Amino acid sequence: MIRKIIEIDEEKCNGCGVCAAACHEGAIGMVNGKAKLLRDDYCDGLGDCLPACPTGAIRFVEREAAAYDEQAVRENQKKKQAAHSGCPGRQMHQFNRQEPAPAAAASLPSQLGQWPCQIKLIPVNAPCFDGAKLLIAADCTAYAYANLHQEFMRGKVTLIGCPKLDSVDYSEKLTEILRNNNIQSLTIVRMEVPCCGGLELAAKKALQASGKFIPWQVVTISVDGKILD
16 A cells, blocks of 8 residues: 655664654664664654654555554553663663772772763864774763773863764764864773664764775664673
């Protein structure tokens, strides 16, 4: 049948995952850091996802598509509820942490080398970028991974952001930073949750668009504070 259904522009999608969280029917999922329409019959054509998208990557089209199947949606929702509730980044976790011994609890100096550190706030030609080793980190990594300052921030210029909360595509600004400054290396530290894929994707797009060869790596932190790769 010909009906109204959403279409997602992969080029505009920044991988924030907000649309997937907004879609109550589960029609949208995150695949390789991009939003995808998983099944036509899960999409009711009402467009709850449209205003949620910060980059305007979603629109309505009329095309041949399977009819909306409310029963299939309910069955899928039951399966999801049995496994988890809502966006993976919002799943609740509780960890049993051991209190450190008094000697180990001594405060360590901050390794933040400049201010501001938010991607949105720092000027693209800030003097700190000259010859810098650049760290782009998701906001939550500093809270999830206790030794972020010593292992990743030491000796680097640190930029932080969250594509889900900022609702912006960082790639243009990061491109200007990489293109206009003598950046020596790039490290991306992200959380394992899907919305962090937007930060990684923006950094990779910036690297490609800058036209420079800059050594880079991606490190993923689990929600319980372990390095995954």
